Amino acid sequence: MEKEIIGKWVFKDGKTVADANCHLIESMIKNDLKEFENSEDGWTRRYKHTNGSIWELTYPESHLYGGGPPKLSRIEK
Numbered sequence: 001m002e003k004e005i006i007g008k009w010v011f012k013d014g015k016t017v018a019d020a021n022c023h024l025i026e027s028m029i030k031n032d033l034k035e036f037e038n039s040e041d042g043w044t045r046r047y048k049h050t051n052g053s054i055w056e057l058t059y060p061e062s063h064l065y066g067g068g069p070p071k072l073s074r075i076e077k
């Protein structure tokens with residue numbers, strides 16, 4: 001399993017669209033992860049995977065509109 005999944009926004013046909021990693025992160029949050037902690041400002045969230053691993057969701061390009069694309073990192077215990 002990956003240690004880090006970094007989403008990107010790409011320009012296609014004159015529009016900004018999410019790449020495959022953005023969709024993977026979205027799918028993992030919907031199907032495999034359960035949120036258990038978030039930062040006071042709401043930009044960092046921690047999740048527990050169904051396999052017991054801990055993941056952290058951040059937005060490293062937060063200067064972009066809407067917070068930018070997501071980044072999901074597995075945290076080593």
